[in-house]
Amino acid sequence: DTAVSQTPKYLVTQMGNDKSIKCEQNLGHDTMYWYKQDSKKFLKIMFSYNNKELIINETVPNRFSPKSPDKAHLNLHINSLELGDSAVYFCASSRGGGGNTIYFGEGSWLTVV
Amino acid sequence: DAKTTQPTSMDCAEGRAANLPCNHSTISGNEYVYWYRQIHSQGPQYIIHGLKNNETNEMASLIITEDRKSSTLILPHATLRDTAVYYCIVRVENAGNMLTFGGGTRLMVKP
Numbered sequence: 212d213t214a215v216s217q218t219p220k221y222l223v224t225q226m227g228n229d230k231s232i233k234c235e236q237n238l239g240h241d242t243m244y245w246y247k248q249d250s251k252k253f254l255k256i257m258f259s260y261n262n263k264e265l266i267i268n269e270t271v272p273n274r275f276s277p278k279s280p281d282k283a284h285l286n287l288h289i290n291s292l293e294l295g296d297s298a299v300y301f302c303a304s305s306r307g308g309g310g311n312t313i314y315f316g317e318g319s320w321l322t323v324v
Numbered sequence: 325d326a327k328t329t330q331p332t333s334m335d336c337a338e339g340r341a342a343n344l345p346c347n348h349s350t351i352s353g354n355e356y357v358y359w360y361r362q363i364h365s366q367g368p369q370y371i372i373h374g375l376k377n378n379e380t381n382e383m384a385s386l387i388i389t390e391d392r393k394s395s396t397l398i399l400p401h402a403t404l405r406d407t408a409v410y411y412c413i414v415r416v417e418n419a420g421n422m423l424t425f426g427g428g429t430r431l432m433v434k435p
Contacts, residue, residue, distance in 0.1 A: 215367075244422065252409070254368065254425035267422055301367050313423055315367030 214238050215316035217302050223322045224292055232287045232319045234302030242266075243285035244313065245277060246301040254301070260285055292323045328412045333430040336406075342399040344429050346412030349393040355416050357388060358423065359397045361408040368411065368425075371397065402433045 215236045224230050236243065244267075245257040259267035263279040274290040285304075289296060302316040329347040336342040348357065358373040372379055372386045374395075379386045385398040399406055411428040 253427070254362075254411075254423075256422045256424070259422055303367075312370045312373075314370070317367050318365075 217316040236304040240304040342402040
């Protein structure tokens with residue numbers, strides 16, 4: 212079983228559309244994250260949730276809204292998609308705070324045309 | 325979190341040890357050294373971490389200098405599947421648990 216799973220794996224959409232990427236973890240972790248990897252391959256943290264509460268929100272446009280219905284899920288909704296949103300989005304999870312290992316999903320490739 | 329410096333790329337012959345260096349000269353006493361890798365088209369994968377003692381697991385060994393200003397990740401017998409980008413990250417406990425990735429080292433294992 213995949214520990215951190217994301218859907219869809221690939222998504223091609225037009226500018227201006229609204230789309231969501233779903234993430235689920237079956238590790239029993241209480242902290243989940245979204246990372247973005249752009250065309251230059253740099254991985255950047257976007258959001259961090261602990262027990263469904265937002266604890267980190269890096270400089271991300273308001274068009275990006277994470278939603279955590281429960282500890283096992285952290286979905287990413289993006290409004291009014293722009294060309295610059297094209298990237299790979301990685302969901303991740305860990306147990307608690309501090310120095311616990313973070314486990315990543317396989318990524319969702321978003322292409323905005 | 326302290327900044328790290330890694331070579332942009334390295335080559336290694338299959339079956340030989342791959343030694344990946346990382347400089348973290350501004351590391352604080354409460355910062356751990358973490359190593360992750362990212363194989364092409366996959367999510368980052370945890371390898372190993374340590375505070376000041378050397379560490380070994382089934383994947384790799386981590387050697388941290390006594391002054392903690394640098395470390396080396398050792399893959400004892402590199403295989404073609406170890407070709408990936410390797411990230412060295414130093415991280416404070418309770419820093420929201422987030423990882424700050426740099427550019428990493430692109431390791432190419434060659435036959």
